[in-house]
């Protein structure tokens with residue numbers, strides 16, 4: 001198992017950085033996902049690690065070995081792309097055998113290895129077919145097999161499931177995670193799909209405009225985003241933001257006054273953004289809940305296991321405010337005016353200028 005370490009990695013195209021002073025370590029056997037919008041530098045990052053691009057500055061290490069100046073074939077990396085990149089005129093067998101032929105493996109050894117990988121991926125019956133005769137899922141499995149056939153030190157995945165239809169995607173996601181764990185191969189997986197990133201990764205890195213904004217286990221990323229940018233990027237819906245001002249030692253939000261946690265002191269008249277998830281807000285009063293005032297329901301989105309309500313609140317910094325109501329709970333209608341409550345914990349405070357989280361510490 002290999003530890004991948006990136007040290008202050010920068011890649012400039014002209015004067016524009018696609019990847020900017022990026023440092024991170026993927027632990028041996030870890031499945032690390034990187035999530036970022038299109039154009040944020042995800043593919044560039046993988047291409048740098050694979051040796052298909054040279055960094056402008058910075059170093060790449062596999063364990064303690066610097067590989068920054070090694071050619072791709074000397075790095076022993078298995079890469080899986082979005083568009084599979086299978087050879088259309090070759091059979092599945094030939095596609096799987098190709099990386100081994102390049103490395104001058106013996107005929108019998110190739111046969112054995114291809115069959116064992118095909119068995120592992122459940123494509124043994126398909127060895128004689130060409131990629132054109134396979135379903136999307138089967139093709140994806142073969143592409144995975146081709147990355148796997150050499151037992152690489154590292155797996156690099158570049159949005160490998162984005163061309164697979166939604167139902168199959170969930171199944172393949174589970175399969176991929178199981179397979180990676182079984183093989184114990186260190187993996188870096190990039191995607192623009194945050195659901196995929198959160199569900200697959202041991203840890204998740206958020207990459208925006210070439211910069212690594214946060215690297216944390218999925219649950220921490222979700223509950224304690226390091227900044228407003230991450231809070232608004234992660235989660236469906238993203239975290240709600242309310243403008244708050246400190247008045248008489250309380251957080252004044254619209255007409256509501258929320259007591260500050262004991263551990264937190266903030267100067268009078270200072271301004272903050274309070275971030276709260278859609279499922280943390282509630283409609284039911286209980287002793288520990290703090291009233292946030294009355295809100296009007298603007299719209300309602302039914303999703304089977306839950307209903308999402310869009311609410312009008314005078315202090316919202318990201319209109320509208322979103323509230324999640326679990327299935328089976330009483331749920332108001334658009335146009336209704338209802339009281340809203342904030343729990344005593346489970347929310348964050350951000351500094352409005354820099355966007356940095358200041359609470360919880």
Ligand SMILES: Nc1ncnc2c1ncn2[C@@H]1O[C@H](COP(=O)(O)OP(=O)(O)O)[C@@H](O)[C@H]1O
Pocket residue numbers: 013017018036037038039040041042043044045
């Ligand atoms: N070969 C290239 N030449 C110039 N600019 C490039 C090249 N490859 C990528 N870029 C630019 O670098 C940025 C990051 O691209 P990319 O790594 O493909 O992002 P992602 O995979 O996250 O969509 C984009 O602004 C893109 O236009």
Ligand SMILES: [Mg+2]
Pocket residue numbers: 042043044158
């Ligand atoms: Mg890309």
